Amino acid sequence: MNSLFTQPSAPVRLTRGHMQYGYYVSETETTIKYVVMGNGKALLFLHGAGLDSLAYKDNIELLSQRYKVIAPDIPFWGGSHTSEDCSSFKKYAEIFSKFINDLNTGKVILVAHSFGGGIALELAAMTNKISKLVLINSAGFCPRYSKTRFVYLVFFKSISNFLCGNNIIALRIINSFMRNIVKDLRIAPKKISITIKSIYVGFKDFNKINVPTLIIWGKKDRLFPVESAKHINNLIVDSKIKLVDGGHDWLLLSPRVLYDLLK
Template sequence: MKTVQIKGSSVAYLDEGQGEALFLMHGFCGSSAYWSKVIPKLTEQYRVIAIDLPGHGDSEVQDNVNQIDLYADFIYQFLDSLKIEKVTMLGHSLGGYITLAFADKYSERLNGFSLIHSTGFPDSEEAKKGRDSSAQKIDDEGIEAFIDGLIPKLFAPNNVKSQQNSVEEAIKIGYRTSLIGAKYALEAMRDRTDRRAVINNTELPVVLVAGEEDQLIPSEKTFTADGVNIKQVLLKNVGHMSMYEAPEELVKVFVQR
């Protein structure tokens, strides 16, 4: 892992391979390690940068980065620190929300973008209450109890047993999320705005990836736009974690043979 200082806080990231830059952002309570099964193949064709978002993995919390637009600003500063002008941005779940905010504010820094098990929809009122309940659970029971309940729901039901090692790996990664980092992310996801128009209106290449058995974000919430610049990919027998559940299929979406 490499590190860089952003506003006095340490940010951890991977930077491997050569060529056009792919920038990978993990989901809530994940880290750059979420991409470990796909990075080796992606680096055959691309320079791959995978970040630990603030308060996740080995990255320290960024003070008051608790809104999606602020995460996007942070990513802008991070790319500047690496002197990277343009990237193709791949965002998983929470990372997808940040990707849309970045595309909305800083489209000139993108060659294209992808939502992986993510959506342009905002949270429903019920979902907002769920975010607050999750924050309360973290306060009451700690991050480990929260992660134990969260991670199995991210996998397709049949994969929870058949891919138990991956489930356990994701749980261990989740344990490393700081309480403040998790609560900032929950607040940001709760308060995010409707950004479906970003997908509809962009002229950039867009890839929308959904899991057929995703229990958190069904495909119809991901496939909200269609056009000559938009590619929709539905992965079968996959939940919310294709980078674990079907890494080879996910790589094929982005690697040109």
């Protein structure tokens, strides 16, 4: 079976413009659900673990004012799945490398948060389809603490921070977490296990990244501390770092800050 893109579904109205949904199916039994919004230069947006692309609705909406935003759900999260053994960022990157090629939009700006950042590093190292890389509180370095503590910080502590909020953003994040983790507890352990394996394999080929790279980091990130950002900055030749107020998920709460940094 050849790779194919289905026709996007009927638009869902947002504050500005509209968002369209589609599905990409490859011969490796991989299905990628993705959303498209806006016009202009293509921007591929990769989300973090435990959530799906729609958790970043406000980011997608704002960025679509300047770019054609393509925001796929990463396999095992949201509406995407695969039969591939995704126990490393590299395997995910191979899937998205084919996705980009088949999408046929030319070079893309690659923007990625957290777990998506680990995939983005591998993707930027393996393909010439990336014109610019933006890493936001990115995975890539193996955490120095135990896997048990990592699971707590990613899947429980981060979400508990949003429980204290009473706004629509907090509700959207919690709903995304419910869809991806709580809705089907039978497969949640598998999702978490795959995520942890990828995180602890990490990324090593920083010398292969030769595109302009912007590293944006929340100063109060307890999951991936600012030291990680500084290490990445030292290892990628053409890179610069920007520290912002907030923790690991700052962009979800302050989408305008990210938009302004990418102008």
